[in-house]
Amino acid sequence: MSLIILKNARLFDPATGYDQKGSLVIRNGLIEALGPDITQKNIPVGADVIDCKGHLLAPGLVDMRVFTGEPGAEHRETLATASHAAAAGGVTTVIVMPNTHPVIDDVAIVDYIERRARDTAIVHVHPMAALTKGLQGEEMTEIGLLREAGAVAFTDGVKSVANSLVMRRALSYAASFGALIVQHAEDPHLSRGVMNESELASRLGLAGIPSMAETIMIERDLRLLEATGGRLHIAQISCAASVDIIARAKKNGLQVTCGVSAAHLQLNENDVGPYRTFFKLSPPLRSEVDRRALVAGLANGTIDVIVSSHDPQDSEVKRRPFAEATFGAIGLETLLPVALSLYHNGDVPLSRLLAAMTHVPADLLGLKTARLQPGQPADLVLIDLDAPWMLDAAKLKSASKNTNFEDRRFQGHAIRTIVGGRTVFTRG
Amino acid sequence: MTSTDRQPEIIFPHRHLLGIEGLSKNDIIALLDLADTYVVQNRQVDKKGSVLRGRTQINLFFEASTRTQSSFELAGKRLGADVMNMSVNSSSVKKGETLIDTAVTLNAMHPDLIIIRHQDSGAVELLAQKVGCSVINAGDGSHEHPTQALLDALTIRRRKGKIEGLLVAICGDVLHSRVARSNILLLNAMGARVRVIAPPTLLPVGIERFGVEVSHDMIKGLEGCDIVMMLRLQLERMTGSYVPSQREYFHYYGLDHAKLAHARPDALVMHPGPMNRGVEIDSAVADDINRSLIREQVEMGVAVRMAVLDALARNLPNEARA
Numbered sequence: 001m002s003l004i005i006l007k008n009a010r011l012f013d014p015a016t017g018y019d020q021k022g023s024l025v026i027r028n029g030l031i032e033a034l035g036p037d038i039t040q041k042n043i044p045v046g047a048d049v050i051d052c053k054g055h056l057l058a059p060g061l062v063d064m065r066v067f068t069g070e071p072g073a074e075h076r077e078t079l080a081t082a083s084h085a086a087a088a089g090g091v092t093t094v095i096v097m098p099n100t101h102p103v104i105d106d107v108a109i110v111d112y113i114e115r116r117a118r119d120t121a122i123v124h125v126h127p128m129a130a131l132t133k134g135l136q137g138e139e140m141t142e143i144g145l146l147r148e149a150g151a152v153a154f155t156d157g158v159k160s161v162a163n164s165l166v167m168r169r170a171l172s173y174a175a176s177f178g179a180l181i182v183q184h185a186e187d188p189h190l191s192r193g194v195m196n197e198s199e200l201a202s203r204l205g206l207a208g209i210p211s212m213a214e215t216i217m218i219e220r221d222l223r224l225l226e227a228t229g230g231r232l233h234i235a236q237i238s239c240a241a242s243v244d245i246i247a248r249a250k251k252n253g254l255q256v257t258c259g260v261s262a263a264h265l266q267l268n269e270n271d272v273g274p275y276r277t278f279f280k281l282s283p284p285l286r287s288e289v290d291r292r293a294l295v296a297g298l299a300n301g302t303i304d305v306i307v308s309s310h311d312p313q314d315s316e317v318k319r320r321p322f323a324e325a326t327f328g329a330i331g332l333e334t335l336l337p338v339a340l341s342l343y344h345n346g347d348v349p350l351s352r353l354l355a356a357m358t359h360v361p362a363d364l365l366g367l368k369t370a371r372l373q374p375g376q377p378a379d380l381v382l383i384d385l386d387a388p389w390m391l392d393a394a395k396l397k398s399a400s401k402n403t404n405f406e407d408r409r410f411q412g413h414a415i416r417t418i419v420g421g422r423t424v425f426t427r428g
Numbered sequence: 429m430t431s432t433d434r435q436p437e438i439i440f441p442h443r444h445l446l447g448i449e450g451l452s453k454n455d456i457i458a459l460l461d462l463a464d465t466y467v468v469q470n471r472q473v474d475k476k477g478s479v480l481r482g483r484t485q486i487n488l489f490f491e492a493s494t495r496t497q498s499s500f501e502l503a504g505k506r507l508g509a510d511v512m513n514m515s516v517n518s519s520s521v522k523k524g525e526t527l528i529d530t531a532v533t534l535n536a537m538h539p540d541l542i543i544i545r546h547q548d549s550g551a552v553e554l555l556a557q558k559v560g561c562s563v564i565n566a567g568d569g570s571h572e573h574p575t576q577a578l579l580d581a582l583t584i585r586r587r588k589g590k591i592e593g594l595l596v597a598i599c600g601d602v603l604h605s606r607v608a609r610s611n612i613l614l615l616n617a618m619g620a621r622v623r624v625i626a627p628p629t630l631l632p633v634g635i636e637r638f639g640v641e642v643s644h645d646m647i648k649g650l651e652g653c654d655i656v657m658m659l660r661l662q663l664e665r666m667t668g669s670y671v672p673s674q675r676e677y678f679h680y681y682g683l684d685h686a687k688l689a690h691a692r693p694d695a696l697v698m699h700p701g702p703m704n705r706g707v708e709i710d711s712a713v714a715d716d717i718n719r720s721l722i723r724e725q726v727e728m729g730v731a732v733r734m735a736v737l738d739a740l741a742r743n744l745p746n747e748a749r750a
Contacts, residue, residue, distance in 0.1 A: 199634030203449075205549035205571030205606060208633055275550030319528060321548030323569065 003027050004421060005043050009052035009382070011035070013059065013372035014355035024057060026378040029421035033374055050416075050423075052382055058354055059370040060092025060123075060379035060417060062361040063335060065235055065259065065307035067157070067328070069399075070116065071109075072101025077312035077399045079113070082332065083121035085310070085398040087425035089333040090381035090414030092123050093362070093369055098130040099157035105130035105141045110149040122424040123417075124369065124379070128153045131170055131181060137161050140170045143179055152365040155182035155235065158282060158311075158327070160217055162188045168224045175230030180364060182233045185217040185242075186283060194323050196269040196284040204275065206322060209284050211239040218242055222249050225256060233364060234258035236309060238283035240293030247302045257364060259305035260294050262331055262338035263404050267291070271404070277318050277325035278402050281309075298356060299348045305364070306356040308335040312400030329404045333396055338405070340385065340412040350385075382416035384427075389413060438462055440739035444556050444563040447572035448613040456581065456617060463582050463728070463735035470506065470731055479738050480509035483540040487513045488530065489566070490546040495701055495726070496566050496575075500543045503733035507741075509541070527551060531558040540744055541737060544568075549606075562740040570604050576700050577610035579732040581618065583725050584655055587696060592619035595652050597691070598640075599625040600659035600681060600708050603632050603670075607700045608659055612638050625649035627681065629670045630661075646681050650691040658683055658699045658709050666707070674707055684710035688719065696721050 004026040011020050011034055022036035025047075043049065063086065069076035077085075079096070086094050096113065098104035104113060104127050117125035129151035133139045143154055154174060161167045161183060174181050190213035195201050197208025218234055222245070225232050237243065237258050249256050263281060268288045272279045279285060297303040311328030318325050331338075339357065342348040362370035369379045393406045417425040438458040442450070469475060485504040489497050497513060504511040516530060527546070534542065541562050544552045549569030556563040567573040585591055596615055602608040602624050615622050616639045623641040624631065636642055643649030650656060661677065671677045683697065697713055697720045705711045714720055 197633050199637050202632035202634045203609070203638075205569050205609060210633075274553060319554075321527065321546065321551035321554055321569075323548045323550075 002029075002421060003044060003047040005038070005047045005049045006052050006057055006380075006382075007038075007049060008054060009057035010054060011372060012056050012354070014351045015059075015359040015371050017351060018372060021054075024372070024380075026418075026421045029378055031372065031374055031376050031378050034372060055415065056383040056385055058381055058383060059358040059372055060381045060419065061090050061336060061357040062093040062095070062365070062367065062370055063091045063308050063310070063332060063357070064095040064305060064361045064365060065097065065261070065309045066094045066332065067097045067099060067311040069312065070100065071112065075399070076314055078120065079117050079125055080120040081397065081399040082310070083117070083123045083125065085330070085332040085396065086123045087417045087419070088397050088414065089308075090336045090383065090417050091332055092379035092381065092417060092419045093367060094123055094125050094332070095152060095365065096125060096127050097157040098128055098155065099135065099159070103130050103135050104128070104151070105133050105135070107142065107145050107149045110146055110151050114150050123419050126150060126152045126365070126367070128155050128157075128182060130154070131156050131161060132166060135159050137163055137166060140166065140173060143174050144177055147177055147179055152367065153180040153182050153233070156184065158184055160184050160186045160188055164220060164224065167221065168228060171224055171230045171232065172228040175228055178231065180231045180233055182235050183217070183221055184235050185214050185221065185237070187213045187216050190216065194280060195272055196286045198269060198287065200269055200272070211241055211286065211290070214238060214283055215241045215245060218245050222254060222256060225254055231255045236261050236264070236283060236307065237294070237303065238264055239286050239290040243293050243297035243302055247297070250302065257304040259307045260298060260303045261307055261309035262335050263309065263329060264291065264294055265298065265306070265342060266338045267404060275322040277320065277322055278329055278404055280322060280325055280327050281329060282327040295342060295347050298342075299352060301352070304356065305361045306335065306339055306353070308332050310398075312398055313402045314400055315402075318402050329402050330396070330398045330400055331404070332398065334391065334403065334405050336383070337410040337413050341410065344411050378418055378421040380418040381414050383412065384415045385412045387412060436462065436465065438739060438742075440742070442740070443743060445574055445736055445740065446553050446556060446563065446565045448574045448577050448610045448617070449572065451617070453617050456578070456614060459578055459732070459735050459739060460582050460585060462739060463578070463731045464586075466731040466734040467728070470727070475506050476508065477506060478508040480504065480507035480741055483509045483741060483744070484538065485509040485511045485541045485543065485737070486534055486539045487511065487543045488516065488534065488545075489514070490516050490527070490544070490551070491567070493545055493566070496545065499726070499729040500566060500733050503730050503737055504541075506730070507734055507737055509737070527555065528558060531555045535559040535561070541740060562744060564736060564740070567606050569606065570609070571606050572610045573606040574610050575729070575733055575736060576607050577614040578736070579725055579728040580611055580657065580698060580700075581614055582728045582732050583698065583721050586728070587721065587724075588654065591615065594654040595621045595623065596655040596657060597623045597625055597650055597653040598657045598659065599646065599649075599683065601630045601661045601665065602626050602635065602659065603630045604662070604665070605659045611657065612640055623649055623653065625681070627671060646687050647690050650687060653691040653695050656683060656688065656691055656695055656697050658697065660700065660702065660704060661708050663704065663707070678707055682706070682708055682710060683713050685713055688713055695719070698722065698725060700725070
C-alpha cells in the first residue's frame with residue numbers, strides 16, 4: 001500500500017485540455033484523484049508528500065521510435081541504459097524498433113524484450129515487431145501472434161518495405177487485426193545518397209537523397225491504403241511536400257498518421273556544415289523551408305507525433321568520412337527540451353506539443369497511459385518549463401554520445417519522472 | 429639554385445590547403461606568382477633548392493594515382509624535403525578505422541607536411557583535424573582538388589597572359605569531378621566566365637547556383653570559349669547508369685576537331701588526366717601541339733606544388749631551418 005501526494009503542481013493534461021493548479025494523489029501506482037480541492041488538510045496521514053513548487057505535471061512522454069542495441073549491439077545501448085536516458089528526458093514509455101540482432105520478428109524475441117525490459121529497465125518498454133521476416137521485405141511476419149505476444153505495431157524500422165506487392169498484402173492482412181503498420185518511407189534506389197540533395201550537397205561533393213525518395217513512397221503507400229483499408233503510420237516525414245500529401249490524405253478520410261523527429265523540427269541541412277557526421281540522419285535533415293513546413297504541420301495537426309528517433313551509434317562508426325559514417329543520432333534526453341523550444345519560440349502551443357508526445361502516440365499504439373485521470377497508471381513527468389541549461393554530452397545517460405545538440409543551450413526540462421507511481425528520475 | 433637563394437616574400441595565411449574555397453584572389457595570385465619562379469628553377473640543370481631542408485613530407489594516397497603522387501614527390505624533393513610515399517590499400521581494412529589510425533600513427537613521426545588523397549569527400553579535412561602538421565588536399569572524393577585548379581590556372585595565365593574575362597568551358601562528368609568544383613571556384617574568384625557542358629545526368633543539383641552557365645549541347649556550348657577543359661569520365665559510368673554507352677557519349681560530348689572548331693580559333697584544350705582517348709577526347713586533339721596544353725599542365729603541376737609546399741612551410745615552426 002503506497003500513497004503519494006504531488007502537491008502544489010500545475011496539472012496539465014493535453015488529452016482533455018485540463019490545466020489547473022492543484023495536487024495529484026497516487027495510490028498503488030495509479031492516479032487516484034487530482035484537482036485543486038486536494039489540500040494539506042485532507043491528505044491522509046502517512047502519505048509521501050512531494051512539493052512540485054508550481055511546476056507543470058503532465059503525463060509521461062511516449063516515444064514511439066527508439067533504437068537500442070539490445071539484443072546484438074549492447075555496447076551501443078541496452079534497454080537499461082536507454083531507459084535511464086528516457087527517464088532523464090521525461091519519457092515513461094519507450095517503443096523499441098525491431099532492427100536488432102536477431103531481428104524482432106518472432107514471438108520468442110518479443111518475449112525476450114519484454115522480460116529484459118521488466119528486469120532491467122526503469123520505464124515501460126514495448127517492442128514494435130518486424131513487418132517482414134528478417135527485415136528482408138519479402139515475407140510478412142506472424143502479425144497476429146506477435147501482436148498477442150505484445151508487439152504494439154509492425155515496421156521494418158530503418159528499412160522501407162519497397163516491394164509494392166508485399167506492402168499491399170501486409171496492409172491488407174494487418175487491417176483484419178486492426179494492427180498499425182509503420183513505414184520508413186524512402187525509395188531505396190532514390191535514397192542511395194548520404195544527405196539532402198541540394199546545392200550544399202553538390203558543393204560538399206556528397207551524393208544527395210532527394211525529397212521525392214520520401215514522397216514517392218508515401219504516395220504509393222496511400223494508394224495501397226485506399227484499396228486495403230487498415231491503419232498506416234509514416235514513421236518520420238522530413239519535407240514540406242510530405243506534409244501536403246499527408247494533409248490531403250487525411251482530408252480524404254484515409255487512416256494515415258505520421259511522425260516527425262525532434263531533430264527535424266530544430267535543425268536543417270546546413271547543420272551538416274563541414275561534414276559533421278553526427279548530423280547524418282535518415283531521413284536526412286532538409287532545407288529550412290522544409291523545417292518550417294514541418295513545424296507548421298505539427299502545429300496544425302497534420303503531423304501527429306513527435307519522436308526522438310533515438311539511434312545510438314558509437315564513435316567508431318561515426319568518426320569516419322561522411323559517406324562511410326552510419327546514420328543516426330541519440331535523442332531521448334533532448335526530445336522534450338527541443339519540443340519546448342518550439343513552445344518558447346511561439347511556434348507550437350504547449351498542449352499540441354505535449355499531445356504529440358503523450359496520448360496521441362499512446363492511442364495509436366493502444367497503450368493505457370498518458371492521461372491525467374483517476375484510474376490511469378501514474379506515469380508522469382514534472383517539467384520546469386523555464387530553467388536555462390546547456391547540454392553536456394558527457395553527462396548524457398545514453399551509452400552512446402552521438403547527440404545533435406552538444407553544448408546547445410535549452411530552456412526547460414524534466415525535473416522528476418514517475419513510472420507506475422515510482423520516481424525513477426529527479427534532477428538535483 | 430643554392431640554399432642561399434630566396435624566393436620572393438609572400439603572405440599566405442593558411443595552415444592547410446584543403447580546397448580553393450576559403451582562398452582569396454590575393455592568395456591565389458601569390459601562389460601563382462611563386463609558382464612562376466619555380467617554373468624557371470625547374471628548367472635549370474640544377475633544379476635543387478633547400479627551402480624544405482630538414483622537413484619531412486608524407487604523401488598519403490588512399491586512392492591510386494601516378495601523376496599527382498609523382499608530381500608531389502618531385503616537388504618536395506626539388507625543395508630539399510625528405511619525402512615518403514605511402515599508398516594505403518583501403519579495401520584491406522575497414523576504411524574509416526584505417527583513416528584515423530593512420531593519421532595518428534603518421535602524426536607520431538613528426539611530419540611537417542602531409543599530402544592526402546582519399547576517395548571520400550571531406551576525408552582530408554577530417555584528417556587535418558587529427559594531425560599537427562600542414563595538410564594538402566590532393567583530391568577528396570567529389571569535393572576538391574585544389575592543386576589541380578591552381579596548375580590549370582597557372583597554365584592558362586602563362587599562355588593567355590590573364591585569367592580574368594576568359595570564357596572557360598568545363599565539359600563532361602562534372603557530377604563526380606573534384607577537378608571541376610575546384611576549377612569553378614578558382615576561375616570565379618579570378619574573374620573568368622565558366623560554362624559547364626554535360627548531359628543532365630552528369631551535372632550536380634544546383635549547379636546553376638555555382639556561378640556558371642549551363643549547356644547540354646557541346647557544339648552550342650563551345651561557342652566563344654577561350655579554354656576547353658575536358659574531364660575524365662570513368663568507364664563504369666558509361667554503361668547505362670549515367671549515359672547509355674561509350675559510343676553515344678563520344679558522339680555527343682567527345683572533343684574532336686569538328687566540335688573544337690566551334691570554340692574560338694585560338695581556343696586551347698586542357699585535360700587533368702589520365703585521358704580516355706576516344707571516349708571524352710579524340711587523340712588528334714589531345715596530341716595537337718597547337719591546341720593542347722595537356723603536357724604543359726603536367727609541367728606546371730610540379731611548379732605549383734612546389735609553390736604550395738613552400739608557402740605552407742613558411743608558416744611552419746621555424747627551428748628546423750638552418
